[in-house]
Amino acid sequence: MDRGQLAEFLRLRREALQPADVGLPAGLRRRTPGLRREEVASLATMSTDYYTRLEQGRGPRPSRAVLTGLARALRLSDDERDHLFRLGGEQPGPPPGPPADVRTGVLRMLARLDVPGLVLDAKYDVLAWNPLAAALITDFSALSPRDRNLLRLRFLTDRQTRLFGEDATREFAREAAADLRAATSTYPDDPAIARLVTDLLDGSAEFAAIWARHEVGRQQTLCQTIFHSEVGRIDVICEVLVIPERDQRIVLYTAEPGSPSDEALRLLDVIGTQSMSQG
Numbered sequence: 001m002d003r004g005q006l007a008e009f010l011r012l013r014r015e016a017l018q019p020a021d022v023g024l025p026a027g028l029r030r031r032t033p034g035l036r037r038e039e040v041a042s043l044a045t046m047s048t049d050y051y052t053r054l055e056q057g058r059g060p061r062p063s064r065a066v067l068t069g070l071a072r073a074l075r076l077s078d079d080e081r082d083h084l085f086r087l088g089g090e091q092p093g094p095p096p097g098p099p100a101d102v103r104t105g106v107l108r109m110l111a112r113l114d115v116p117g118l119v120l121d122a123k124y125d126v127l128a129w130n131p132l133a134a135a136l137i138t139d140f141s142a143l144s145p146r147d148r149n150l151l152r153l154r155f156l157t158d159r160q161t162r163l164f165g166e167d168a169t170r171e172f173a174r175e176a177a178a179d180l181r182a183a184t185s186t187y188p189d190d191p192a193i194a195r196l197v198t199d200l201l202d203g204s205a206e207f208a209a210i211w212a213r214h215e216v217g218r219q220q221t222l223c224q225t226i227f228h229s230e231v232g233r234i235d236v237i238c239e240v241l242v243i244p245e246r247d248q249r250i251v252l253y254t255a256e257p258g259s260p261s262d263e264a265l266r267l268l269d270v271i272g273t274q275s276m277s278q279g
Contacts (some may be wrong), residue, residue, distance in 0.1 A: 001088055007055050009083070009084065022039075040070075043072070044066070044070050064085075094187060097187050098126060098190070122247045153173060154169060155203065176216040182187055
């Protein structure tokens with residue numbers, strides 16, 4: 001354990017974070033940059049005194065659980081997390097699970113886009129979306145956080161089949177299952193991924209058959225023709241932007257400018273998640 005380097009690393013990472021980065025209000029009269037020590041301690045689920053001693057280079061050797069909590073609280077990348085573990089005298093090991101927080105800049109970008117956009121993590125949880133994505137795919141805000149998952153929507157409901165058609169969803173199912181298999185290798189200790197796999201195996205014979213093939217790979221073909229109940233057929237061009245340090249993907253759906261599909265997206269932007277048949 002390198003107490004001096006650990007203390008300096010913790011201080012610098014704390015000062016680099018803004019309250020908005022971790023969902024905290026800015027408050028008034030912050031005399032020092034970044035988060036307060038007590039805020040980091042709360043986010044990491046430890047006492048302020050213990051965290052203060054670590055940052056001052058006089059704390060005991062932290063456990064793996066403490067280091068994991070600090071990495072989560074300080075929003076560290078995988079490389080930074082590994083570095084933190086080594087400074088604390090531990091071998092990094094696999095990351096505990098895919099990060100669930102989305103960078104503030106990504107959220108701002110989604111809000112300003114005039115095309116449907118959403119953010120997925122490694123297990124296909126929908127972490128963030130803009131209103132047009134909700135209008136195009138489903139109203140994610142009406143779902144519980146557990147059900148905001150494209151694999152659950154695909155295998156445990158008929159929503160995606162009705163939206164994308166049987167052929168497209170069959171291909172998505174095979175590739176997404178292979179992608180999930182890769183995630184189980186990357187995050188072998190993540191209970192959320194294990195629970196998702198169990199639920200899919202229990203609830204879908206189709207998923208169980210695909211899972212038994214042991215295919216592994218990263219899903220690529222997210223582009224599809226969409227059959228929307230309100231505006232009809234929409235041919236979308238799908239762009240996938242990767243955020244490697246968080247193992248997240250930004251999925252953007254666009255249409256050829258001036259095409260009927262582009263006009264349909266513009267109409268969706270107007271009607272949102274409301275049905276045109278509603279009074």
